[in-house]
Amino acid sequence: MTAIRVALLGYGLAGAVFHAPLIAAVDGLELAAIVTRDDERRSRARRDHPGAALLDSPREVWERAGDLDLVVVAAPNRVHVPLARAAIEARLAVVVDKPLAASAEEGRSLVRDAREQGVMLTVFQNRRWDGDFLTLRGLLQEDALGQVARFESRFERWRPELSAGWRESGEAEDAGGLLYDLGSHLVDQALCLFGPAVHVNAEVDIRRSGAQTDDDTFVALTHESGVRSHLWMSAVAAQPGPRFRVLGSRAAYVKYGLDVQEESMRAGRKPDDALWGREPEDRWGLLGAGTQARRIPTAPGGYQRFYEGVVLALRESAPPPVDADEVVAELEVLDAARESARERRVIRLA
Numbered sequence: 001m002t003a004i005r006v007a008l009l010g011y012g013l014a015g016a017v018f019h020a021p022l023i024a025a026v027d028g029l030e031l032a033a034i035v036t037r038d039d040e041r042r043s044r045a046r047r048d049h050p051g052a053a054l055l056d057s058p059r060e061v062w063e064r065a066g067d068l069d070l071v072v073v074a075a076p077n078r079v080h081v082p083l084a085r086a087a088i089e090a091r092l093a094v095v096v097d098k099p100l101a102a103s104a105e106e107g108r109s110l111v112r113d114a115r116e117q118g119v120m121l122t123v124f125q126n127r128r129w130d131g132d133f134l135t136l137r138g139l140l141q142e143d144a145l146g147q148v149a150r151f152e153s154r155f156e157r158w159r160p161e162l163s164a165g166w167r168e169s170g171e172a173e174d175a176g177g178l179l180y181d182l183g184s185h186l187v188d189q190a191l192c193l194f195g196p197a198v199h200v201n202a203e204v205d206i207r208r209s210g211a212q213t214d215d216d217t218f219v220a221l222t223h224e225s226g227v228r229s230h231l232w233m234s235a236v237a238a239q240p241g242p243r244f245r246v247l248g249s250r251a252a253y254v255k256y257g258l259d260v261q262e263e264s265m266r267a268g269r270k271p272d273d274a275l276w277g278r279e280p281e282d283r284w285g286l287l288g289a290g291t292q293a294r295r296i297p298t299a300p301g302g303y304q305r306f307y308e309g310v311v312l313a314l315r316e317s318a319p320p321p322v323d324a325d326e327v328v329a330e331l332e333v334l335d336a337a338r339e340s341a342r343e344r345r346v347i348r349l350a
Helices: 013-025 039-048 058-063 077-089 104-117 131-141 178-194 260-266 304-316 324-343
Strands: 004-009 029-035 053-055 070-073 093-097 121-124 148-156 197-205 216-223 228-234 244-248 252-255 285-289 292-296
Touching: 004 013, 004 058, 004 304, 013 029, 013 039, 013 070, 013 093, 013 260, 013 304, 029 058, 029 304, 039 053, 058 077, 070 077, 077 093, 077 104, 093 304, 104 121, 104 324, 121 304, 121 324, 131 178, 131 244, 131 252, 131 285, 148 178, 178 197, 178 216, 178 228, 178 324, 197 324, 216 324
Parallel strands: 004 029, 004 070, 029 053, 070 093, 093 121, 148 228
Antiparallel strands: 148 244, 197 216, 216 228, 244 252, 252 285, 285 292
């Protein structure tokens, strides 16, 4: 069967470390073109993917749209919407790195355009394939915790020094800061596990001297299901808390440490590695109550499953791996979090 020909827009961290290796690893996809003007990145792309054409601008992608099937937007956040819209207008299926947009209104408009054109639009919410998230989802399906009352989830790091780049920019159109970056993952996971949110309360703070964007943020959700989610994201956590702490009526699940896949990808390892996504036993989480707790093996993570889902969606008309409407719901929560922090009140979602 003819491969799905992919154009990757951007070869920075997202494009080079995440998207390109996953695209290359999945049967049915061919990385046909990479767009980047940076000389160093072009050299790296040529070395990593010698079969891909190196292009200077997205315009060259639209000009050769007839020879392509899928566009992956891995460029800075400020251009996610215009690049995705241009791909839709070219009748090319599109994957957009998170966040889809800087607001729910922009995201909703983009989803509407894709539907009107009959084009697949999905968002790279790769953390749905974290091993610890898959483990927790399995425990919930088994009812191993009983009735869940509270879900605590953290992405905490120790990065006290500012870094260069758009992620530290205070311009609204850049959608920088941790609420957009890590919050996109945390909120998405919470909604996947426990359903729609009805109340949002947030603290969005800037702690580091000279910083322009939030680097220490907390979001509390009340779900329609009654579960309360407490979500932390920080660049100034000298001692991080547990990645997950989930409290149920019969047991709790507590897990420290981030999924191993990002660490592996930064080190240049590939998803065809026999140990891909597998955690060592000393990083497994604990399940139990009181003094009775046991280690639970962490399920193997699998970011490549996202792109396997893209292949199924394009070849067999299966649902996309991440439903765009779910991402708009996530953006509504992020909008409400910004409003909550600004007005110092709880926001009720319609």
